[in-house]
Amino acid sequence: MRFAIVGCGYVADFYMSTLPNHPQLQLVGAFDHNPDRLRAFSAYHQVLPFASLAQILDDSSIELVANLTNPRSHFAVSLAALQEGKHVYSEKPMAMSVEDARALVDLAAKKNLLITSAPCSVLGETAQTIWKALREGMVGTPRLVYAELDDGPVPFLAYRDWISESGAPWPFKDEFEVGCTLEHAGYYLGMLLAFFGPVKQVTSFASILMGDKAVHLDQQTPDFSVACLEFHCGVVARLTCGIYASHNHTLQIFGDQGIVSTGAVWHYGSPVYLTRRTKLQKRLERHPNIARLLGHGARKLPLVRPAKFRSSKGPNKMDFCRGIAELENALQEKRSCRLSPEWACHMTEITLAIQHPRLFGSPQELKTSFREMDPLPWAR
16 A cells, blocks of 8 residues: 655654554655655655645545544544545544534545554553453453553653664643643543453543743643543443552553453553452451552463564554555455544543543533454454
8 A cells, every 4th residue: 555644743753653554555645744854854764855734635546544644633634544545543632622523423434535543552462361261251250350551751762862773752732732632531441342352431630730831832731631441342441541659550450360461551562461360369368458469460461463563662562554554455355444433433422521521511421432443453
């Protein structure tokens, strides 16, 4: 599949570093509204620079647009691409409102095109291993999820010095204004939606812990949120997002017969552990006041497929292009995309409900939904 990148900022280098994993994807060129950034990105990666978005859309050989722009530009760029007959893979969120996300989904369906959004973390080896453990009943009936997505005390770190491989600075102003929930909650939501299906209701609290982040912000956005998600299947999940507390990317899924967990959910090769309830009960009966024993007795599960792939450079070992490859495979195999447009839209509605409880009300009943996702063939 021939595709073009729109947006050559910080995250674009992550896609470029994992593109070699997918030889069926052919990058034609890239565009960015910032000429200096476009020049640096194109020169570093030896990519053809397009003079404008229109030039990309006018090129009939380009089948897909990878929309890696600022979140507030996602809707406009994706809309333009769909209108010109291009499939779209967008960075998260799909749009900044549910109405806009629905409009994109409806337009894509009308024009027989595919649109979806990042993240593709559900396609990673760790996520697929956890899902397989759940399907095989290793923890019995799952009932509760603790999902932590604290990225560390970002306002206190040297974030102005964070530079991508091709020289793009981390867009701290945009990140703070858009908010850590809209930026990052999808890494968990995409996985949990695959495991447990659609969410019925969201109850959320969000707060601005630090209004002053040593940079002028045009708008203040919550830098901490915690939400309880009630899935139609009966599972309840607590999801925390923040940029103030210590770094914590742990996931724990509690079932009647055990606990399945991982310590670094963004890492596609993060070990997955299984702890049986019977072992926990015996230990707690002997030592009822020593809570730390809850972490003992865990068994490391083999990953369903060895995580041998070229990952993005940096702390998060992910294959960013795997989502684009899944879209391309779905088109070639004439099947539904696992990362369906409806899945991406539902994820957008949940994320907005978490970040803006005062705007949308809490608890909030969700109006969108999606069809059940299939696991990857190698993980069945």
